[in-house]
Amino acid sequence: MTFKPAQWPRKLRSQEWYGGTSRDTIYHRGWLKNQGYPHDLFDGRPIIGIMNTWSDLTPCNGHLRELAEKVKAGVWEAGGFPLEVPVFSASENTFRPTAMMYRNLAAMAVEEAMRGQPIDGAVLLVGCDKTTPSLLMGAASTDIPSIVVTGGPMLNGWFRGERVGSGTHLWKFSEAVKAGDMNQEEFLEAEQSMSRSSGTCNTMGTASTMASMAEALGMALSGNAAIPAVDSRRRVMAQITGRRIVQMVKDDLKPSDIMTKEAFENAIRTNGAIGGSTNAVVHLLALAGRVGIDLTLDDWDRCGKDVPTIVNLMPSGEYLMEEFFYAGGLPVVLKMLGEGGKLHKDALTVSGETVWDEVSGARNWDEDVIRPVEQALTDQGGIAVLRGNLAPNGAVLKPSAASPSLLKHRGRAVVFEDIDDYKVKIDDDQLDIDETCVMVLKNCGPKGYPGMSEVGNMGLPPKILKKGITDMVRISDARMSGTAYGTVVLHTAPEAAAGGPLAIVRNGDMIELDVAARRIHLDISDDELTERLASWTPIHELPESGYAKLFHDHVEGADTGADFDFLKGCRGSAVGKDSH
């Protein structure tokens, strides 16, 4: 794609606040001078907002204040004026009922923080799962020049000589405790070994996936995604990102110039190649909605179907982000996609160059970590989009995280009406279930949980784990942690709480899963299905006030990204009225 930079110098939006000698200008400028800024900083140079998701309660982003200083250094060097702006931060491992409930709130907050303040360009300082999509969504809706720098992954965890992957091993160890293969003391010892440094989850979980998506979309500088949080090169990346945003403002290089349909297709294929999280599906659909790109679930299946998973990282593979970085990181993957004819090479990136310009010289330093296509982890990476009478609007499954033997399966439904029902029943040895059954979890979608929690990979009953069985077919309208694995059908739409067919599944119904045929089917007659749907009533009370009500009333289905109906689209950067 050819991008024609805007003319420079020209008047920037920040001059609406700080340019001239009027009473209002002096009000805006004079007050900021109480921080000791010299007058010449208000001479029309780009003002860069460093939108920082640091929070003591978002440990994955706990080092971002330090990183912000490096961004600032870069902005100063390039002749810009950096101002750090704290924005809403939702930690994946802390926020209840689920961080996903706050992604749209964070997106709305950052959108307004960018539009309502004198910001000409933004550095999106993100890391933990929801912080990356939310800030990208907010920036997309303002279309103010923006660039992502992520906090980077934690160093490898190690426990008794083995790599310990964030999340992935938490699920493994907790199942081992349930199965009697690990005692509580060992579990606590393992806890200490999981998180050795600052940074995000070190698996190819959602945080690493979304960092990779930002880079594949062209919204982060090449090589950003994999650099460990504590590596000095992470700080270098922050500094050169600070330099780069100043030029992006001068050139007027906006999110809408970069996030085209081709860029989204590159990101979807990248997700297949890295064995990325199913959460990328909802986030990219929502992000596309903000820039007005017509992206659907079917694009996920179409683009991702024939992409082999070549990145050998947990949860699909063996290694962690640290090794991915040493092997060459995402540029190697993008180069391999390009060589295989699976990359729009001329897609523009924040560097002002095409993606191919950025990655064509990349080298693979470890072919066990980034595998040659002939030794791929799976030939059919990506996300399978399933449809049928159980999910008329679609459901997703990650084949690379599933058991091949279960990809075609017929089994008896064992139904949990919601997560509380699951928790009450799952450890009961009297539960009528065996490994051939299909576990069905309802009311965990966007409206149901609320927030669409990551409970789709519900743990198996202890009596089955004790037999040495580690996977069963599971179906829900929930999400799954990007660090998790299993034959898990997710994001079933419409969701149960909105009266989707998942709501009317009963214990003993037979369910058929056929991933190759992209089919998920409840084996009852159409008449029976219609009759059950007609008599369905919601099981939960609806929220009457506060953000929970706003969320419930406006959140859309997972099949379109679970954004709020009133937040879709780009509203631009114009503000209109002055503050006085």
Ligand code: FES
């Ligand atoms: Fe924050 Fe995984 S919980 S990155």
